[in-house]
Amino acid sequence: MANAIEINNLTKKYGRKVALDGVDLTITGGKIVGLLGPNGSGKSTLFKCLTGLLAFDGSAKIYGEEVGVKTKSIVSYLPERTYLDMNMTAKEVFDTFKTFYKDFDIVRAYELLATLKVEKDVRLKTLSKGTKEKIQLIAVMARKAKVYLLDEPIGGVDPAAREFIINTILTRVNEGSTIVISTHLIRDIEDILDEYVFINGSKIVSCGNVKDVHSQGKTVDEEFREVFRCL
Amino acid sequence: MFVKIFKHAFLRPLKTVLSLIAVSLIAGILAGFCKMMSKRVDSDHLFKVFRSLSSLSTFAISILTFAQITVVCTSFHKAVATDEAYFTYTLPATTGQQVGARYLSLLVWNTISLAGVILSHFLKALFTVKFSISNGGVESPPMRLNEIILMIEIIILVVISYLSVVSHVQFGIVFANALSLKLKRKLSSFLVGLIFFLEFVILVITFILSLDWVIRKTFLGIDFIHLLLWILILLMGGLGSLTYFLTYKFMGRWLNVA
Known part of the structure; x- marks a missing residue:
């Protein structure tokens, strides 16, 4: 399987503060990868670099292309905050995604919306925070993208919502696509991960295969605690 | 992508701005009508009422025009400088397309707003100004x-x-x-x-x-x-x-x- 993401010596500074310090990382295609680390470790910054939201030093390639216009068309990104216009309805959100992204599967989006039991013509501002986040997730996951970057998709939502989110991620349209999920709630997503990447203090601390960790009789959560206890 | 971004940016404030322009046109008609009535009434009291209404309506046109421009600028601000920027800047478009399409949208909307204010004042003038196509036989x-x-x-x-x-x-x-x-x-x-x-x-x-x-x-x-x-x-x-x-x-x- 080709490399979905190749990052070489990526450095991002906010003024004097180093957010990412010479990060090297390779993620192979078709995997579900957990980008795991405490708050402020650089997870969101790494995603922003990969989506072209932040300029950085070094190199970051997605399916062989440097981050830019081409990669934006194959990357579906869920930021940690709601970025939709609250005056829009779910229908308008989907129509907007359909307009801008050729790979947006509107039928799939409505199927997922039906499971939420939300009317398509209701304005987002009238919905709860959790429902807004779910609609945003639906819009992001209804794209047949090659790479999905999901920043804290289960942070701040109730257990029932977490189940919906995890199921939506698992039933992704593109079987060969790569999903990178950033979170600090490892236990909740451990079962769906193929690989893990631990990040802390602006550096990649450790990465590996989830099966390998399990074969040692440990969980990723335990491995995470072990690694971070040593730091 | 340029056309898509332009269309998206242009359609966003459509309902609000068109509503404001419609109100502005009504204010123009009202201002003109009140001004015309103020010239026709005999009562001093009614003259003052119509005159005040005319002034208020004229003032409303200015406020509404300002509101239209604010709505258009706010729409641009929201797209590039709030959380919505996460959507804006992850679109598969070049910076040139983003800037150009949004500039064009601002330009078109401001032009429409200006046309709206001109039309409002024209409607106001229709009630009071006598237009003459003839120039009295004098050749320019x-x-x-x-x-x-x-x-x-x-x-x-x-x-x-x-x-x-x-x-x-x-x-x-x-x-x-x-x-x-x-x-x-x-x-x-x-x-x-x-x-x-x-x-x-x-x-x-x-x-x-x-x-x-x-x-x-x-x-x-x-x-x-x-x-x-x-x-x-x-x-x-x-x-x-x-x-x-x-x-x-x-x-x-x-x-x-x-």
């Missing part, structure tokens, strides 16, 4: 070549100035947002406002001085007027291009979402 003297050129130059200056103002507005929003990553948002907006105010003062002084020269054109000659107008055209064009270029630079590199 034919325009000289120099006057035609002068008129074209003034039109070019007005158009270039207008394009430049829209570019300034776009840059102001982008620059204030970029500054707000370092400074407090209110302070950033204040600084940008101050910079533009100073620029405006300098331009006004330049215009006043130019006007003074125009008035004394008999001493300076028509060639000097042409030269002056072209200096102003180049100045406004240069400032417009500079702010457009800076918008491009800021949106491309420095206007990153925090």
Whole structure:
């Protein structure tokens, strides 16, 4: 399987503060990868670099292309905050995604919306925070993208919502696509991960295969605690 | 992608701005009607009422025009300087397409708003002004070549100035947002406002001085007027291009979402 993401010596500074310090990382295609680390470790910054939201030093390639216009068309990104216009309805959100992204599967989006039991013509501002986040997730996951970057998709939502989110991620349209999920709630997503990447203090601390960790009789959560206890 | 972004940016404030324009047109009709009635009524009390209503409606046109421009600018601000920027900047578009399409949308909306205010005042005038197509049989003297050129130059200056103002507005929003990553948002907006105010003062002084020269054109000659107008055209064009270029630079590199 080709490399979905190749990052070489990526450095991002906010003024004097180093957010990412010479990060090297390779993620192979078709995997579900957990980008795991405490708050402020650089997870969101790494995603922003990969989506072209932040300029950085070094190199970051997605399916062989440097981050830019081409990669934006194959990357579906869920930021940690709601970025939709609250005056829009779910229908308008989907129509907007359909307009801008050729790979947006509107039928799939409505199927997922039906499971939420939300009317398509209701304005987002009238919905709860959790429902807004779910609609945003639906819009992001209804794209047949090659790479999905999901920043804290289960942070701040109730257990029932977490189940919906995890199921939506698992039933992704593109079987060969790569999903990178950033979170600090490892236990909740451990079962769906193929690989893990631990990040802390602006550096990649450790990465590996989830099966390998399990074969040692440990969980990723335990491995995470072990690694971070040593730091 | 340029067309898609333009369409998205253009359609966003559509309902609100068109509603405001409709109200503005109604205010124009009301202002004209009240002014006409104030001239017809005998009662002093009714005269005052109609006169006040006419003034209020005229004032409302100005407020509504300001509101339209605010709505259009807010729509741009939301797209590039709030959480919605996460959507804007992850679209598979180049910076040139983003800046160009949004500039065009601002330009078209501001033009529509201006057309709205002109139409509102025209509707107001319809009630009170008597138009006459005939010029009383007096033939206007034919325009000289120099006057035609002068008129074209003034039109070019007005158009270039207008394009430049829209570019300034776009840059102001982008620059204030970029500054707000370092400074407090209110302070950033204040600084940008101050910079533009100073620029405006300098331009006004330049215009006043130019006007003074125009008035004394008999001493300076028509060639000097042409030269002056072209200096102003180049100045406004240069400032417009500079702010457009800076918008491009800021949106491309420095206007990153925090």
